[in-house]
Structures are given as C-alpha cells and as structure tokens.
Amino acid sequence: MIYFSDVDVVSKLAACGFLPWLPDLLGVSEDRIRIQYLASLRSRLSRPSKKLANERFQKHLEAFCENHTIIEVASNDSRQEELLNSGMDVGEAILFAEAEATGGIVVTGDKRALIAYSKVSTAAQRAKLKVVCWEQLLLRVNDLRGYAALKEGCCEGIHSDKLLLIAFSSGLATQEAHAVAALESFLRGVKEHSGDILVSFESEP
Template structure:
C-alpha cells in the first residue's frame, strides 16, 4: 500500500502522471490510499470549483480516477494515540494521520510536505518513528522514479506544461528551455540530498 498525502496526490494528478506513478511503484491504483478530506479539499463534488483548483480537465479526470480506485486512510485508536500527538508545529493533523497509518499498515508514505519530514527528524528516542524512515518517499524522489521508469520526454512535457504546480520541480525540468535528462536527474538528486541533510541523515534515499 502507498499512502499519498493531499499535496502529493494533487500535484501528481495536475501533472496527469497518476498511471505512470503506479507503474513506477509496481502497484495498481487500488494500492493507493488517500486522506478522506482530499475529495473535499479539491471540491470533487463541484466540477466547476474543482476545475478552478486543479487547473485543467485532465487533472480533474485524474483526481476522479484516484478517488474512485483508492481507499481512504483509516487508523485505529492505538495508532492515533501513538502518533497523532506529535508535538511539532510543522506536522499538521493530516500528516500525523498518515504517519500513524504508515506505522499501522506497513505501507509506504509519499508526501509532498518536506517540513513534516524535517519536523519528525527532530524527535529523538522514538523507536516507532525510526522504523518508518525507510518507507518514506518525498515528492522529489517520486518524480525521479518517474524519470527513471518512463520516457523522459513524455514526463518532461507533462511537467513543463504545468509550471504553476511546483516551482522546484519546474526548475529541475527547465522553465524557459527544457533541461536534458541528466540535468533534471542532477537537480532532483540535489533536492533529495538537501532533505537528507535537513533530516540529519534520517531520510532514506532508495
């Protein structure tokens, strides 16, 4: 199971790379799990407002497909008690829920919130948290997986068509002119290296 936080889910759908992500992770869309509030955050029941938030009909179609095929994140009270009370200002309730679900399900967490990773790296003495790092995937690494497992030009074209989605990713692929594959991989690897440094070496680069 791969748990997607709302930020990562939204961006992957805006790039229209949902199927490619599943393929890169060797899973199906049924293996994804999202927070229950995603459908409300993206106004999925109001196509006009959802289209405004997502920016294209293709992105709206991708979100609808994701919500149709994925499950909703659920956690037991025991896991909630362990991880929902993390005393860090940069960990919101959604990310805390996903950390708890990652622990409970044994799945992996794909998150676009680097601040949450950095925040939990500052918590020492937690055996539970220490075991989770190997199952965390930041958004930059997810994009790197896409580049390594699919046609670079196709991935680049989709990402460069939406420079509004993520500034750092847009820069990695080139804004005014496209970067080549090696340049893009170097930029993405650099971003991941910065996260490793910011988490005191705890983030595990696969």
C-alpha cells in the same frame, strides 16, 4: 506493504498527468495505495484549479480518489496527536501515525513534515515505516517513462510546485542534464533531513 499518500503529492502528480502511473512508480498494485481525505482535497475536487487546468487530468484525480481507500484517522490516535503537536499538519500526522502502526510507507512532498517527524520520533518508531518523497517520484518517471515524458508532464504542471519551476526553468527547451541535476540536488536536501527512512531506489544518487 501499504502506501499512504498525502493530498499534495496526489494533486501534483495529477497536474503533471502522472497520477495514473503512481502504482508503477511505486512498484505496487493499485489496491496497496491509500490516501487521506480532508477538507483540502474535497475543495480541490469541487472547483476548477489554476494548478490543475487540464480537464482530463482533473478527471484522473477524481477517479483516483473514488477508487482508493480513504484514511480519515490513524488507528493510534495518541501517536497521531503527538505528531500533530510536533508541528505536522493533520493530514501528515494521520499518515505517519498509520504507517508506523502498520509498517507502511508514506508518500509525501512535505519536507517540513519529515523534519518534524525526525525530531519527535525514536529510532524504534522510525524503523517502523519508510517514506517516498516527491523528488523520488519525478526521478522514477524519468527512469521508467523517459525524459520526454517527464519534461512534457512537468511543463504541463509547472505551476503546481516551485521545484518544477526551478528544474524546468527553460520550459520544454530544458535539457535533461539540467533538470535531473536539479531534482537530484533537491533529493539530497530531503535526505539530509530524513536520514534512513527514505526508500532507496537503485538509480538514485
């Protein structure tokens, strides 16, 4: 199984210091992960970012992009174009089209892309792929690394995503029950729009 990750998730994982853990979070080896390489990612790698202020984490992002196969275009260009016309951005259209073509799994933080995909995809097309979302990855960090690691990383990268600002509204003083409840609430919202295409992890609500 190949995992196709979007730029946004990779960047947010890097901002929190979680990017080196991605294979463990997904339960796969490094060589099963692909990423999209678009102008937005080139831009993030070429200049300092307020959302990725930690120099060590910036190097994690650079190394990750150097070590993983890049997806620049889907093998089914007509399906890619169809998804692009549905309202997806070009990166998400590439990833979803390629995951369909190969029976892969998309790793994304874009709920709008999930909604757009659901609207224009038949049951047969939806059955060809699965999705792992940003909220699931954060809950996986908590399950596999513990709450202390989740809290420290999310507070480090708190300005990379509005979800983190809500879930960790008290910073390092945020209690586990509050943070996990917020993440699970957002995950339920994602599931409402994605139906049966989300990968199911055992500990999820």
